[in-house]
Amino acid sequence: MKKTWLVMLLMLMMTTMLWGCGGGKPSASGGKTSVLDGGAGQSATELSYWTFVELHGQHFEKMLEKWNEANPDRQIKLNVTVMPYDDMHNKLSIAVQTGVGAPDIADIELGKFPDFLKGTPQLEPLNDVIDPYRDTVVKSRIDLYSKDGKNYGVPTHVGASVAFYNTEILNEAGVDYTKIVTWEDFKQAGIKVHEKTGKYMGTADTSALWQVSQLLAQQGTDLTDDQGNPVVNSEAMVKALKLLKDLQDNNVIATIAGGQPDTEEAYGEFNSGNYATAFMPLWQMSRYTNYMTDLSGKIAIAPIPVMEKGMPRSVGGGGTGTVVTKTAKDVQLAKDFLAFAKLSLDANKEIWNTLGFDPVNMDVWNMKDVTHNPENKFVKYFVNNPFDVLNEIKDEIKLIKSTSASPTINNVLCTVTLNEIFEDGKDIKQALDDAQSQIEQELK
């Protein structure tokens, strides 16, 4: 009998050991860290900053120099750590909530933000430092990162969705992108493109909701109702996906490796000219200049087609809220610097210059010397100037709400539902009903 117990104990040990290992972090990568001193002196305070986008660090580097010059008595050294998307958010979530090891400043992506607002947010309210700039920036972008009237994140961009057309392919097929107004126009153009070139006009996204959001915004609806409850099987949703499915059935759009335009695999597909169009938020521009260099001089930006003329043609997509954690070394300093680095007029100009984003201070959109600067790499890359399009759709940029249900909605739709519809051809209404019940079950 003794022996049995020994075996049992050994078994228990081994199981728990493996179990313990399995639950651990998948990669031990600590990310890439670099210290920016931005001309700071000896007495500078060192602040740490986590991000999942390397480019964001470059922006902070520029703003840091300006800050240190303007505030000799409050100089900062910034310790920037870049980590992969999932990794960073998971680590940050644990660090913020346990109160150990969190950075002073961090980027949180819109899709993950609601998770950080659960219960009592462990982030500093930023109302006092946002107030001076409140009138100059788009209100809805701040509201995205707020709870109970407290603003916890500083927005980076508007993320207006636009269409990116590859004019080389379109010219080959004899299609004029400026004539595309409705989805029907897009479909006819796409059929022509596929017949003439064998290429696809666009993508059927399976791992992101950009297209779905755009189509919902056109119909004036959302993924959640007024109370923030999920409604993913609404009529508008069925209509949107039927439209996309019809495009797929006519070889106008097709699924893409990676599942959506903003992935490494898809950059390659676009770069080799297999797909002519991407419907993405404006920040996709920086992906073109960085990862799709072969397309330089070929990409034109235009408003997204609509179901019926007169519908709103854009929606804000994605977003990064930069936050100050409760455990920050010098909360006030971090907050002041953050507002300076992301909300001041200078910051908004730099966000366009360095990152190629549409700044939240819309006054910048009309500053021709900034937006049409012929030296700017984005201006050089694209066929037309993005701000000409942005100013055209300025008043039509809708918003898809971010609620506590959003992360779950995203997860279910992007892993299961869209794949079922576009890869397996599952009945749209059925797939959406299943998604709705799965989401409700998970939110219980």
Add this chain to the structure above:
Amino acid sequence: MVKRFLYSQKVAPYVFVLPFVLVFLIFWIYPLASSVGMSFQKVTLGQEAQWVGFDNYAKLMGDKTFFKAVANSAVYMVLTLVILIPFPMLFAVLINSRIMWGREFFKSSFFFPALTSVVVAGTIFRLMFGEMEGSLINSILGWFGIDPIKFLKGQVTGYIALVALATWRWTGVNMLYFLSGLKNIPDDYYEAASIDGASSWQKFTRITMPLLKPTTIYVVTISIYAGLAMFIESMMLWNGNNSPKNIGLTIVGYLYRQGIEKNNLGYAAAVGIVLLAITMIINLTQLAFSGMFKKED
């Protein structure tokens, strides 16, 4: 007094095992116990936990994604058992046989994959099984006139990739276990059998297999754990924990999604406890059937 204590023959053994016992208690038993506790709570990091009774388990029973994860892990475990027991055993016997040449070469080349990091291997397999025409597997299929397959988007094809990765990685390790087992079988038995006129097959089934039984039981046991607890392979192959239609989601993957990604630690603890229960039940049954618990007289 101190001297008596130090030189006491009764106390000494306990002093020597103390570090192990402490590590075991602090790092295994305590977390296990607190996991059990947590599985009855609603836990959000940094905030007060609430007792919710069996709520987490009740929710688990109605959770389709969880059952999908259990099914995935079970299928993976069975497939790895089917492949990673007979083949490594066969290879071990071949390598151990006297007529085999290049023994060390085969041994090390079979074992080599186990030394590479799963992260690297998973990434390379992901690229190999990519859905583009140019990816390795699809370009090989292209030579035979087969259209490109979206490997990582289908359940069956996804598992082909996953099991290929597991086979590539673990064949060598299991083979080494079997090899060491084979070394313990005295040559005399085989000689005696030869004299009695036994064929090679008879020798394999009547001598090698029964005498390898302890090794086989051990390999089966750890393969069951490893199969059910698999996580990183799937995570690397699908570049994250969210595979299309959850085809690559494992139990531990689900635990990670709930606990770390969604900060729902109580629910994740319940998932973990269920995993522990499943593993224990399967393994105890397996060990009971193979006679591990029989009293030794």
